[in-house]
Amino acid sequence: MPIKTTLLLPFSLSLGLSLGLIPAAAMAAPAGASPAAGATQQATAGRQVVAQAGARTSAKAAPTFVRGDVLPEAYRKKAVKNPYHFGLSQPGRNQQWVQVGRTFYLIERDSGTIADRVDV
16 A cells, blocks of 8 residues: 655645654554554553553652641651741741641641641
């Protein structure tokens, strides 16, 4: 079966050079033909990559805590030095703001008990 190519007009020559000439036979399959095995493998591989990317994103999600929980020591390290920069209120005596992911927690310095939570 001969391969047909599309001709580009001179005003669209720059578009044709960036995209290249695509054979017309590659753009459409004949009616009733089953997809090639290579095309099926490519489509399956594409879905697997998307699934893996979604899994990685959910694995990196920061844990959430509520008022009254004790924030683990590992999350108390990122103290907010300037709460006004983030639109947070001034912490009370023996309190500090801590950032975990995109959430700010107002915690008691001694116990780590969460007094307030602000989601950004």
